[in-house]
Amino acid sequence: MAMAKCLAPVLIFTVFCCYAFIPSHASPDDFFQCLSASIPCQLVHAQSSPSFTSVLVSSIRNQRFTAPATVRPLGIIAPTNASHVQAAVVCGRRHGVRLRVRSGGHDYEGLSYRSLRPEAFAVVDLSNLRGVRIDKQNSTAWVDSGATLGELYYAIAQASNQLAFPAGLCPTIGVGGHFSGGGFGTLLRKYGLAADNVLDAVLVDAQGRLLDKNAMGDDVFWAIRGGGGESFGIVLSWQVRLVPIPPTVTAFRIPVSVDEGAMDVLTRWQEVAPVLPDDLFIRVLLQNQTATFEALYLGTCDPLLPVMRCRFRELGMRMNRTHCQEMTWIQSVPYFGMGAGATVEDVLNRTAATSAYTKMTSDYVRQAIRRDAWENIFATWLARPDAGIMILDPYGAAISGVPEPATPFPHRAGVLYNIQYVNLWFAGGDGGGAAQMKWVRDFYAFMEPYVASSPREAYFNYRDLDLGENAVVGNVSSYEAGKVWGEKYFRDNYRRLAMAKAQIDPDDYFRNEQSIPPLGPGK
Template structure:
């Protein structure tokens, strides 16, 4: 679709329910859920449960939202099945409760676990099943999975199949794909959502629907419009992409004294024109070298090919960086995933399964530059 779909029926799916009496709503919700599930004790956590705090805090990525004054959910529901999700949505609607949906990734603003209104959290972290069909080059990934778990699963199946998504293994699939999903194969394969071919969701009435049942307008909306805005995404069916047996990476640092300003400026001019097999990210950071403050630009790359071709390509299109073959490392695609996640060379792929995050306080925001920043602008920055 080229235009935003006109679908008022979709907009009413927003899972925001406001109770008249919180105590009554709470009791109504519990009774409703117990009527629909015999596993209530294993999926519902109240503040008096010994595991409540651990579950709440495990996926809090910004400790600004983990203070004693931060509003807390009265309940956390951790579904084990799709029907648990459906029942939670139905009961939240019936009780008039504000429902927050969390897939366990990189929510730095507390959107999925903080509210000024009384609320409960529907935490999807148990729904993390991943199935891959190498023959059809497709897979189903549940929303509670992480990118690291998806990459690990791919590594156990094939050395030449990958998926274009983010570089942080602890990012949650549910939030990443529902928000678009970009990573270091962006120039070759586009966004993650460009490779979503089906999905399963729970709508506001508790119905479990696939792409055919939900219709193309809703399917369009959940691929970039935010999964929790239009229902609860249970799983995505993805189309995998081919990756070569050998890829190449490099990391080159340049300070202002090493002509970083001119090199970054030139990078802007070639970044969208260079071979689509090559992705280069630039980090510009203040650093202290020999007790003097300066600015350092770090160029980090993924190239879907061998280092000989990479060096030749860079020599032709971006010679200012001065790339040499000894700057490059050849490896498998899954090894490049670990490299980009800042793991040491030789780290086992099991590291991709680690959901722990050591981040305490962090705010991240990405943006796109429509026009190259001038040298004067870079110097000002």
Template sequence: MENLSPLPFVLLIFLLLNVTASVAAPSAESVYTSFLSCLTNYTKSQDHVSDIVFAQTNSSFSSVLQAYIRNARFNTTSTPKPLLIVTPLEESDVQGAVICAKNIGIQLKIRSGGHDFEGISYVSGQPFIIIDMFQFRNITVDVQNEVAVVQAGATLGEVYYRIWEKSKVHGFPAGVCPTVGVGGHLSGGGYGNMLRKHGLSVDNIVDAKIVDVKGRILDKKGMGEDLFWAIRGGGGASFGVILSFTVKLVPVPKVVTVYRVANSLDKNENTTEFVLQWQQVAPHTDDRLFMRLLLQPVSSKVVKGQKTIRATVIALFLGGADEVVTLMEKEFPTLGLNKENCTEMSWIDSVLWWANFDNTTKPDALLDRNVNSASFLKRKSDYVQKPISKEGLEGIWKKMVELGKTGFVFNPYGGKMGEVSSDATPFPHRAGNLFKIQYSVNWEEPGIELENNFTRQARMLYSYMTPFVSRNPRSAFLNYRDLDIGTNSFGNNSYEEGAVYGVKYFNDNFDRLVKIKTAVDPENFFRNEQSIPTHTGLNTTGASKSGASELSHFSLYWKLMVKVGGLLNNPTERISYSQVNVSFWERKEPLKYGRKWLLVNDLIQID
């Protein structure tokens, strides 16, 4: 170990021997026993505690874990597993789970629907447990007051169905995938095909309930305006456990119109002109119209063995077919829309249509959670603020064909999105953005070579798009989770590392989120790879100051041991142990850490 002076080395070895002699890695069984014993002291339903806590030895553990894994990349034998899973039925169960996890010093992951693209809600590189909210699915619709109270574990499909049960002229602006969980979707922003008319989901939240780090249940009044602001787009898992949201219903007409129009390069169609016009029209047209654009490399039907680009517009218009056809004839003639392309239907049937159900499907299909279903996937995001030129688009087509599989989803903004200020919620991407890009690649077979190939494709296309998207910062959407843009190493609490991804997700709102986080969770108990850090930059292990646990000590022991063994794979990180601070500084050669490569240093400083 060059650069390590004798005195710090002696102190380090002394510390290692001390910890080695007194601490051993806790077993999953001991964690389960300790947690169960603690939970019975806090939950009101002591008789069912053993029924809602699943140890790794429980015969149902794997089925409970896998039911809401929505990205097959994180459903492998090598994926880290939780030491236990809690499936609360009552609010007191959640309170107890937070208090007990904090008391024993173990990381808590919170899962509502499992759609986090990077598996952050159910995977960690350190010992952890999951609070799985899937049984928290109650929905109460009050048509008279035009609100609904929705628990965090409900799915969007369930929300839409329960609203439709009570009213045929109300809806809610949220995502088009019916199995997405409310807790993560709404707390991360929540957008869908009515955003140009009614804004984001977070723009329509009027109250919330959360369990904070002290185990208290707080509503909007109890948590205060700052925390209420933070959980409406800043990611609820950084601040507590979301129990429910109270949302404002929005009016929908009795008849809406949907259409799908495709255009392909290999059919001598002017796909480039098609996309050029889409950029000019989609963000600026009538705010009742949402036209999503899919761009995909597909097999050519003209030249065998070659690929071409297909552009497809998928649209929802909050009105009748005649009106939207007339509108498109005037504004978007290249689309070639006619009434035969259009289908008039009820709003609830449009929800089914957007979710790719056939036209005979009944609305109760939205209640199907479709568990244990996932493909392998990678997603990334960008924002476009100036139209991409003809030459730019033609270069993009070539790059997409060269790479082979990664496609785009362009989601237009404008309308209501340009009327809400960038600091009204933590979600800042409002006026000035023409459309959001989702980079999308899916594959069906497991294997590290396949995964590396397809994720590399997405990253290469993302790199190619640099000249065409926002800059300083290059913005990203929190709910299109992407660990490529930066992480705060597990257990770490670095403002500097957090700002790398935080400014991309939240722009100028990041610092306000940090201040709120520092006020409500100063020890950084609620944390993940891309959570909001506190402003101090000091790490805590997740245990309360009054009760450092064997898990906390074990975590320190592991970090020191891998360093002495020359295997340190943590980035710059500060750990507090009694009165000794150990800092790991940056090294020049890369080492593997979790799911990415990092630079770490050979130097250990004890100060």
């Protein structure tokens, strides 16, 4: 493996500079000295460094995980090229330090930068690797894992107002974790998942090798497109297929209260939303006593209105031209993913601070929930003072047309919609958030009769440790223990993911509390 070489005086300074930051309690002291041979010291932040805390919290999106009690990394490596990542892997293996990988910091359980177990680990923070290279002629792009969705979307829009990419709504999400877990947003019914549109990738494996899709092999390339890339190595960049969109799209947002008939509209939405034309995406946000219907239509308002009145009369008859917001696709990004008044340029703000503490989990619905159950949900759960939000995203069309084994993401044909349960609060400390977290957990338990079962399904990018954690047996994560959470996220694809893990990382170097365990041949 080629490594960057330094002149002797520079190397001596680099070793001294980086080694000075080694925390005295760290057992693998030689890890930092090893890094210093190949990585400039300003890119390595040990716990004792003045920059450590600011770098650690720079992309922590859930304030629950900023507390000092959280098990913290020995240090953070912020590579600027592939050789730095390769060096981190080689040094980590050599000196007994595991690596966790962070792109945007949105992991709902913070597993990209924290550990629930007292182990020696460091974080590879990919935020310096965020290039986007658009090939307009071939409608493709290469995007580095540290780029945000906002940066990717903005670069596409700069190249063409008739190209887009089907991924999530939140612009600050890092593409590395998002793509590797599936990734869906307002274009999911037209073009499927982000992972469905990945053409190639570059991965650093547990041996420090740099591999493209041919070198990593079909099974591993299959695995990183929806099975969680951090289990298999460090994905540095992705080649993706860009998709055509019209120069003008239409968005609308229509709130309907319980008193105005929200129950009837919502009950009908469950049956209509998954079978509408694939150009039309309508999701629902349930909060307090209101159902807010948010939509993106790939076209102008004139053809949208008759579609709504014919196919979804319960909402369409409440709708008129004043509800239509015609815009470009890139303008729809801040419309859905940011607050009121946000501009296209705001999608480039990757450091948008949040003071929120959050708890989230997910479900899938394969049979429409009865109206009387919705009445109970509004009256019993959404009316509470500590209640959170339900977000319902419709499936059908393109996302359901892909066979379940084609990617690790299995929630395809037969799924009506995904549910995300969200609660947030703004005060930590003793007892802070206890009621909000209890609401999520109790509500999730209440919903069991109404959602998919055998297994009860969940979306990997909405990671929830309440669904289960890995157990380590003989220094390798247990396949059987992993099934508890793994089959919820991946259904029958879990076993193939474990076999792919055994091919690329049989020693389970890349692991966390919900990483794929290796399953060797014949097991």
